Amino acid sequence: MDVLQAIASRYSYRGAFTDAPVPREDLERIVQAGLQAPSASNTQTTSYVIVNDPAKLARLAEIIPNSEPIRTAKAVIVACVDWHDPQSERPDFGPVNYGASVENVLLAATGLGYATLWMEGWKRGEGAVEAVTKLLGLPHELQVQVLIPLGVAAQPGQPREKRPFGERAWWNEYSA
């Protein structure tokens, strides 16, 4: 799929996935795309755990209830960020870096025909971050950030409307 088409057609899918499997080879290509993202000073602070084991997926659905995509996903890609020391003089590149990396994951998955969802709100669930950290065996220095359930959409959707170009982009100088 053409890159501009992938960018234009990616959307947040909140429905159920079909039973179609997501082959390991596709998951590797999708996560590899995430690892190829640029990062500030090439710090590469974003890491991934690829969950496709049915028992782990079932446990994820217990930790994060009431989510159709999580409940029906054959695979969930989990983005983690290297822990940042607030005492460090280096700015925290983690959020910008994982923003770019997760977008690559979503675009690669879109290009391969999968629907995706960028999930962060689940972290507000009581004990959810601790439970996912334990489930995935994450060490202290890796902080779980984004869950990306993906698969074949049972009821494909489309991108949400965005504010128009003229309200968010200007030529040479800002104008109200």
Add this chain to the structure above:
Amino acid sequence: MDVLQAIASRYSYRGAFTDAPVPREDLERIVQAGLQAPSASNTQTTSYVIVNDPAKLARLAEIIPNSEPIRTAKAVIVACVDWHDPQSERPDFGPVNYGASVENVLLAATGLGYATLWMEGWKRGEGAVEAVTKLLGLPHELQVQVLIPLGVAAQPGQPREKRPFGERAWWNEYSA
């Protein structure tokens, strides 16, 4: 260009650009790609100023000296972020959002045959942020973050090596 190829071939170009123009239509498509990026709760906190006026470009090169890409670019795309109130209870989605949006810009430009550079270090230059803010007429609520010079590379390069898959990605559970 295929989306996976665009992701794999995007790289940080630090050399000079040729005199080949970057048509306005291409710049619009590239920035439109940035606006199509996902954002937390669809907040759309990323905005752009597209600089292609020769006088403004010359002034940018004065503010940010010793940068081949800035000195020779026929266009510089400037990513800005809505100001975040640190008193707000809402987390600051700005960095994650612009990470995803800027990556879309870079991928779209790559797909159209342009070399790009994601520049943030320039903000450490004394008075640089204030000077760019003034040059672009940015209001208080828009904070300039990333400069993206782009054009046809005089001496094309290639992606930097990244740490291997096995060091940054795991199946179902982290392993050292």
